[in-house]
Amino acid sequence: MINDLLLIKKVKEGDIKAFEILFRKYYPPLSYYSVTITGSSDAAEDIIQDLFYVLWRERERIQILSSLKSYLYNAVRNRSLQYCDKRKLDQRYRISSLNPSSQDTEQDSLNGIEYRELEEIIKKSLERMPSRRVEIFRMHRFGNQKYREIAEALSVSVKTVEAEMTKALKEIRKEIELHTSIL
Known part of the structure; x- marks a missing residue:
């Protein structure tokens, strides 16, 4: 079996043969992870097919600084989280566009502004958090995954997932309280 560096x-x-070996080797576990x-x-x-398409298309320019396996899993994680974010946004848009009772009243406008402000506060708060905490938060809140599923996917304990979610929510709450006290 050819090692990853040679591959x-x-x-x-x-x-192309090396690419096929790479594809066959990593497609099943990456699919499961996604x-x-x-x-x-x-x-x-x-997600996986697109990743391998880009990998082939950009093969001459790709710089893999750690292991190939880590590179692929990180790429799948990032693409999967982007998919979850987009799906959540699409769902919100569909719900708001299907709501026939939504009228342009002053209260509706105020609620829309408050909602957008809240989203912005959460987004800024997430930007300041460690990447692992953000990943866990997104997998749970946007990916609708249970703590156990997240723990398995990230190879950490359920307690670690719980602790990171608690910290993330605490930081977001603190940011919201700070923002509302200014107003």
Whole structure:
């Protein structure tokens, strides 16, 4: 069996056979990992296929600083979280556009502004948090995953997931309280 360093070297040189070996080796575990984040096998399939397409297309420019496995898993995690964020945004848009009783009253406008402000506060708060905490928060809140599922996907304990969620929510609450006290 060819090791990953040799495999990626051959892929960078345009060796299609090496790429096929890489694909066959990593497609199943990456698909499973993506499903644990997205909750959708169809989405996972699209994410993984797109990742491998980009990997082949950009093969000469790709810089893998750690292990190939880490690189692929990080890429899948990022793409899967982006999918979850987009899906959540799409759901919000569909719900708001299907609401026939929504009128342009002063109260509706105020609620819309408050909601957008709240989203912005949460977004800024997440930007200041450690990446692992943000990842756990997004997997739970946007990916609708249970703590146990997150723990398995990230190879950490359920207690770690609980602790990170508690810290994330505490930081967000503090930011919201700070913002509302200013107003």
